[in-house]
Amino acid sequence: MKKLLFIAFISVLSINAQEQNFISPHTVNIGDIMTLGKPSGKTYKHILFPKTNFIIKKGGTTNYKKLSGLRVIITNKETKEGKTTISIKRNDQKQFLNSIRIVKVNLEAALKAKEIF
Known part of the structure:
Protein backbone atom coordinates (compact mmCIF):
# COMPACT_ATOMS: atom_id res chain seq x y z
CA MET A 1 0.00 0.00 0.00
CA LYS A 2 2.83 2.38 0.87
CA LYS A 3 4.54 1.70 -2.44
CA LEU A 4 1.35 2.41 -4.36
CA LEU A 5 0.84 5.75 -2.60
CA PHE A 6 4.49 6.67 -3.16
CA ILE A 7 4.24 5.92 -6.89
CA ALA A 8 1.03 7.94 -7.19
CA PHE A 9 2.64 10.88 -5.36
CA ILE A 10 5.71 10.83 -7.62
CA SER A 11 3.58 10.68 -10.77
CA VAL A 12 1.48 13.68 -9.68
CA LEU A 13 4.65 15.68 -8.95
CA SER A 14 6.14 14.86 -12.34
CA ILE A 15 2.95 15.93 -14.15
CA ASN A 16 2.91 19.27 -12.28
CA ALA A 17 6.60 19.85 -13.03
CA GLN A 18 5.98 19.41 -16.75
CA GLU A 19 3.13 21.93 -16.82
CA GLN A 20 5.10 24.84 -15.37
CA ASN A 21 6.09 27.58 -17.81
CA PHE A 22 9.53 29.08 -17.33
CA ILE A 23 10.49 32.42 -18.85
CA SER A 24 13.69 32.29 -20.84
CA PRO A 25 15.72 35.42 -21.64
CA HIS A 26 15.59 34.36 -25.30
CA THR A 27 11.76 34.40 -25.42
CA VAL A 28 11.41 37.94 -24.02
CA ASN A 29 10.68 40.59 -26.66
CA ILE A 30 10.13 44.34 -26.80
CA GLY A 31 6.55 45.16 -25.85
CA ASP A 32 6.07 42.17 -23.54
CA ILE A 33 4.42 42.83 -20.19
CA MET A 34 6.07 41.45 -17.05
CA THR A 35 5.48 41.80 -13.31
CA LEU A 36 7.90 42.97 -10.64
CA GLY A 37 8.40 40.62 -7.71
CA LYS A 38 9.60 41.27 -4.20
CA PRO A 39 13.09 42.73 -3.67
CA SER A 40 15.89 40.35 -2.72
CA GLY A 41 16.78 42.50 0.29
CA LYS A 42 15.89 46.07 1.22
CA THR A 43 16.31 47.07 -2.43
CA TYR A 44 16.30 45.30 -5.75
CA LYS A 45 19.73 43.88 -6.59
CA HIS A 46 19.24 43.11 -10.27
CA ILE A 47 16.83 45.89 -11.19
CA LEU A 48 19.21 48.81 -11.50
CA PHE A 49 17.59 51.74 -9.70
CA PRO A 50 19.79 54.78 -8.98
CA LYS A 51 21.15 55.30 -5.48
CA THR A 52 18.64 56.53 -2.93
CA ASN A 53 20.22 59.99 -2.59
CA PHE A 54 19.62 60.67 -6.33
CA ILE A 55 16.01 59.52 -6.04
CA ILE A 56 15.41 61.79 -3.03
CA LYS A 57 17.07 64.78 -4.78
CA LYS A 58 14.60 64.40 -7.66
CA GLY A 59 11.69 64.45 -5.21
CA GLY A 60 11.00 60.73 -5.21
CA THR A 61 10.35 58.20 -2.48
CA THR A 62 12.36 55.09 -1.64
CA ASN A 63 9.54 52.72 -0.76
CA TYR A 64 10.48 49.64 -2.80
CA LYS A 65 7.71 47.53 -1.22
CA LYS A 66 5.07 49.41 -3.25
CA LEU A 67 6.70 48.24 -6.49
CA SER A 68 5.97 44.56 -5.79
CA GLY A 69 3.30 43.29 -8.20
CA LEU A 70 3.66 46.26 -10.55
CA ARG A 71 3.12 45.53 -14.27
CA VAL A 72 5.92 46.79 -16.57
CA ILE A 73 6.53 46.94 -20.34
CA ILE A 74 9.85 46.04 -21.97
CA THR A 75 11.05 48.98 -24.06
CA ASN A 76 14.56 47.86 -25.08
CA ARG A 90 5.56 51.20 -15.96
CA ASN A 91 2.46 49.94 -17.74
CA ASP A 92 0.32 52.79 -16.33
CA GLN A 93 2.72 55.47 -17.70
CA LYS A 94 3.61 56.77 -14.21
CA GLN A 95 7.16 57.01 -12.84
CA PHE A 96 8.99 54.50 -10.67
CA LEU A 97 9.36 55.89 -7.12
CA ASN A 98 7.90 59.22 -8.39
CA SER A 99 11.14 60.19 -10.15
CA ILE A 100 12.34 57.58 -12.69
CA ARG A 101 10.74 56.79 -16.06
CA ILE A 102 12.90 53.93 -17.40
CA VAL A 103 14.96 51.39 -15.45
CA LYS A 104 17.47 48.79 -16.69
CA VAL A 105 17.31 45.16 -15.55
CA ASN A 106 19.87 42.34 -15.65
CA LEU A 107 17.34 39.83 -16.99
CA GLU A 108 18.95 36.46 -16.19
CA ALA A 109 19.84 37.39 -12.63
CA ALA A 110 16.45 39.06 -11.97
CA LEU A 111 14.58 35.99 -13.23
CA LYS A 112 16.70 33.71 -11.07
CA ALA A 113 16.14 35.89 -7.97
CA LYS A 114 12.41 36.22 -8.86
CA GLU A 115 12.60 40.00 -8.85
CA ILE A 116 10.79 39.98 -12.20
CA PHE A 117 8.57 37.36 -13.76
Whole structure:
Protein backbone atom coordinates (compact mmCIF):
# COMPACT_ATOMS: atom_id res chain seq x y z
CA MET A 1 0.00 0.00 0.00
CA LYS A 2 2.83 2.38 0.87
CA LYS A 3 4.54 1.70 -2.44
CA LEU A 4 1.35 2.41 -4.36
CA LEU A 5 0.84 5.75 -2.60
CA PHE A 6 4.49 6.67 -3.16
CA ILE A 7 4.24 5.92 -6.89
CA ALA A 8 1.03 7.94 -7.19
CA PHE A 9 2.64 10.88 -5.36
CA ILE A 10 5.71 10.83 -7.62
CA SER A 11 3.58 10.68 -10.77
CA VAL A 12 1.48 13.68 -9.68
CA LEU A 13 4.65 15.68 -8.95
CA SER A 14 6.14 14.86 -12.34
CA ILE A 15 2.95 15.93 -14.15
CA ASN A 16 2.91 19.27 -12.28
CA ALA A 17 6.60 19.85 -13.03
CA GLN A 18 5.98 19.41 -16.75
CA GLU A 19 3.13 21.93 -16.82
CA GLN A 20 5.10 24.84 -15.37
CA ASN A 21 6.09 27.58 -17.81
CA PHE A 22 9.53 29.08 -17.33
CA ILE A 23 10.49 32.42 -18.85
CA SER A 24 13.69 32.29 -20.84
CA PRO A 25 15.72 35.42 -21.64
CA HIS A 26 15.59 34.36 -25.30
CA THR A 27 11.76 34.40 -25.42
CA VAL A 28 11.41 37.94 -24.02
CA ASN A 29 10.68 40.59 -26.66
CA ILE A 30 10.13 44.34 -26.80
CA GLY A 31 6.55 45.16 -25.85
CA ASP A 32 6.07 42.17 -23.54
CA ILE A 33 4.42 42.83 -20.19
CA MET A 34 6.07 41.45 -17.05
CA THR A 35 5.48 41.80 -13.31
CA LEU A 36 7.90 42.97 -10.64
CA GLY A 37 8.40 40.62 -7.71
CA LYS A 38 9.60 41.27 -4.20
CA PRO A 39 13.09 42.73 -3.67
CA SER A 40 15.89 40.35 -2.72
CA GLY A 41 16.78 42.50 0.29
CA LYS A 42 15.89 46.07 1.22
CA THR A 43 16.31 47.07 -2.43
CA TYR A 44 16.30 45.30 -5.75
CA LYS A 45 19.73 43.88 -6.59
CA HIS A 46 19.24 43.11 -10.27
CA ILE A 47 16.83 45.89 -11.19
CA LEU A 48 19.21 48.81 -11.50
CA PHE A 49 17.59 51.74 -9.70
CA PRO A 50 19.79 54.78 -8.98
CA LYS A 51 21.15 55.30 -5.48
CA THR A 52 18.64 56.53 -2.93
CA ASN A 53 20.22 59.99 -2.59
CA PHE A 54 19.62 60.67 -6.33
CA ILE A 55 16.01 59.52 -6.04
CA ILE A 56 15.41 61.79 -3.03
CA LYS A 57 17.07 64.78 -4.78
CA LYS A 58 14.60 64.40 -7.66
CA GLY A 59 11.69 64.45 -5.21
CA GLY A 60 11.00 60.73 -5.21
CA THR A 61 10.35 58.20 -2.48
CA THR A 62 12.36 55.09 -1.64
CA ASN A 63 9.54 52.72 -0.76
CA TYR A 64 10.48 49.64 -2.80
CA LYS A 65 7.71 47.53 -1.22
CA LYS A 66 5.07 49.41 -3.25
CA LEU A 67 6.70 48.24 -6.49
CA SER A 68 5.97 44.56 -5.79
CA GLY A 69 3.30 43.29 -8.20
CA LEU A 70 3.66 46.26 -10.55
CA ARG A 71 3.12 45.53 -14.27
CA VAL A 72 5.92 46.79 -16.57
CA ILE A 73 6.53 46.94 -20.34
CA ILE A 74 9.85 46.04 -21.97
CA THR A 75 11.05 48.98 -24.06
CA ASN A 76 14.56 47.86 -25.08
CA LYS A 77 16.59 44.63 -25.15
CA GLU A 78 20.38 44.36 -25.41
CA THR A 79 22.59 41.28 -25.37
CA LYS A 80 26.30 41.75 -24.67
CA GLU A 81 28.78 39.00 -23.81
CA GLY A 82 26.02 36.54 -22.94
CA LYS A 83 24.19 38.93 -20.60
CA THR A 84 20.76 40.24 -21.50
CA THR A 85 19.84 43.71 -20.27
CA ILE A 86 16.33 45.05 -20.76
CA SER A 87 14.84 48.49 -20.16
CA ILE A 88 11.41 48.65 -18.56
CA LYS A 89 8.80 51.32 -17.90
CA ARG A 90 5.56 51.20 -15.96
CA ASN A 91 2.46 49.94 -17.74
CA ASP A 92 0.32 52.79 -16.33
CA GLN A 93 2.72 55.47 -17.70
CA LYS A 94 3.61 56.77 -14.21
CA GLN A 95 7.16 57.01 -12.84
CA PHE A 96 8.99 54.50 -10.67
CA LEU A 97 9.36 55.89 -7.12
CA ASN A 98 7.90 59.22 -8.39
CA SER A 99 11.14 60.19 -10.15
CA ILE A 100 12.34 57.58 -12.69
CA ARG A 101 10.74 56.79 -16.06
CA ILE A 102 12.90 53.93 -17.40
CA VAL A 103 14.96 51.39 -15.45
CA LYS A 104 17.47 48.79 -16.69
CA VAL A 105 17.31 45.16 -15.55
CA ASN A 106 19.87 42.34 -15.65
CA LEU A 107 17.34 39.83 -16.99
CA GLU A 108 18.95 36.46 -16.19
CA ALA A 109 19.84 37.39 -12.63
CA ALA A 110 16.45 39.06 -11.97
CA LEU A 111 14.58 35.99 -13.23
CA LYS A 112 16.70 33.71 -11.07
CA ALA A 113 16.14 35.89 -7.97
CA LYS A 114 12.41 36.22 -8.86
CA GLU A 115 12.60 40.00 -8.85
CA ILE A 116 10.79 39.98 -12.20
CA PHE A 117 8.57 37.36 -13.76
